Amino acid sequence: MTPLQVPAKTLQVPTADISPEMQKFIAAPLNPGWTFHPKTGEEWRAMADKIAAGVVPGLPAMQERMHVKVESSTIDGVRVNIVTPDDIPEQNRDKVIVHVHGGCYVYFPGASGTTEAIMMAGFGHYKVIAVDYRMPPEAYFPAALDDAMTVYKSVLKTTAPKNVGIIGTSAGGALTLEMVVKAKQDGLPMPGAIAPGTPMSDVTKTGDSFYTNEFVDNVLVSPTGFCDDAAAFYAHGHDMKDPLLSPVYADMTGFPPAILTTGTRDQLLSNTVRVHRKLRRAGVVADLNVYEGESHAQYQFDDRVPETKEAFGEIAAFFGSYLGK
Template identity: 55%
Template sequence: MRKPHHAIVSIAIAALTAIALPTAAYSQAAVSYDELAKNEAAANAENGKRVAPVKSIVNPSNDVSSDMQAMIGAPFPPHFNADPKSASEWKELIERRAKLSIANVPTMKEKLGVKVEETKIAGVHCFIVTPNRILPENRRRLLVHVHGGGYVFGPGEAALPEAIMMAGFGGFKVISVDYRMPPDFPYPAAMDDAMAVWKEVTRTHDARRMAIFGTSTGGAMTLAMVLRAKDEKLPKPAAIAPGTPWSDIDKVGDTYASNEWVDNVLVTWDGWLGRAAKLYANGTDLKNPYISPIYGDFKGFPPTILTSGTRDLFLSNTVRTHRKLRRAGVTADLNVYEGQSHAQYQFNISAPETKEAFTDIAKFFDRHLKE
């Protein structure tokens, strides 16, 4: 006989309010582990939504560097629930965050041994990031970078950190696209800029020696650029690296729920992130493949390497993308890091996990790009 809804809710509330401690401390909680297990079994006795107890999650210590442990345990960013009500409020938030990123750029350039030049390609503002030493096998290779930031953050030099890391750790020359963004330029401005650059550089460079990469929004744009290249019959890159891609811009996917309030970077879709999604889409269907590339056709995609972490709000976006690529017959690697929230593999150039992530991507590109 089906248990009355109010009874299930009561059991669930009891389980949720009874304990807020990690597993190791159950014996000191308001209820014993055995009682908690009994309550949870009852609350999850029927097919449907999963009910979980409130709990603390300790930082992983095995196979995680001290630098990464510090990032994993950091508080939520102060802007995670920002709710700008106007274009001017969005711009103020964007500028404030950009200043924080730009402040780190000079040190990154020095430590990783790269130089940065501004240019325009097909009328789009770009940066050319060149390592002091380009590996011999990379001298004719070229990478195109599209930055992350929820389609709103990362204008100008604030877009550079990931491109600098790829150039520095990988030994590649990189073009970073400073694409237009909301609030002034919603979809499809960002994609139009990125594609204009891609179309122009493939006129003078062999696409078999080129790759596209980016993280989060940049990961989604990387995937969407390949979709557009297919549709527009343009050359496709020899490989791509969409890191923790925002491949479904809507709140669809398991870890939007399971890693909500666990990811200490994005935290929740219902904060600034979801508001940025709607601002960017500007009324366009969120399942449009150029906005949410998970709904596109991945057949014929180039070899792909994806990166995420076990606490990443976008882990499901990454996993869904990986599975869809594999089902389409595409060579696809998936690297998932212990304990990391969204894109934390690129937050600290001194963390060994950062060098490891970019080295893995560089090796993947080396296998698939023509010399």
């Protein structure tokens, strides 16, 4: 088929129905790290540590705003951070949310990977177990999934499956879906509900918005940018179309209720939309929340932004509707 030729154009920062705080993220210049193409795991880790050093100092104030405490621990040998709200309502006290962080499988080690878990615990008033899964150069595919499944299986020993939720964004969104795929493969019980945010559900770069939002998404920027390299590096030669790396290709029959979140400028908008349609075609309850103007994962960049409170409010309400049912 003949490709569509699109003339060069200038995009204004959208302002309608967008908070001034979010407008600042939307108006930000392209991520300067999008052209980072390291060749070794050590180089990836050095960049991850540099990014983490910019995140960690802000965590104490964030924890205070969210009224949560964070405790580092291990579960069956897997590193975790357990996030507990100061106030857990009675209906949530038997519920647990397992969190898998984003970062293209290479970024946000240790405490730096807890920001979304802190927001989930703070806005949703759930206990959250954040999995600090192994990343290159420590380990490669399927280490992240293995670690997440180890934690999930441990949680099932003390918590009814219907009371367990799973949440993650970007690579964490993919891992959320991959955990369900793996649970199906291994005959494990399904969680009660899942919240895959803008999931890296197809690392073969298939999907319209990979290209329509190229250089529009100011976070991922391009399908040939750092995140593509990172995913391939983590895959370590494995088939990129394997549903345990690209879960959009999985059979989603029998999946738990899911809430998906993305933005109109998100390079992974199509990844999110395709998962939503696949879930709906499989007869699964699935909500799709698309935020105006936002690039990749910007709905969870800052807990003080109104859209962040709104997004996590939607996720918390969704978990409230389906966990324990």
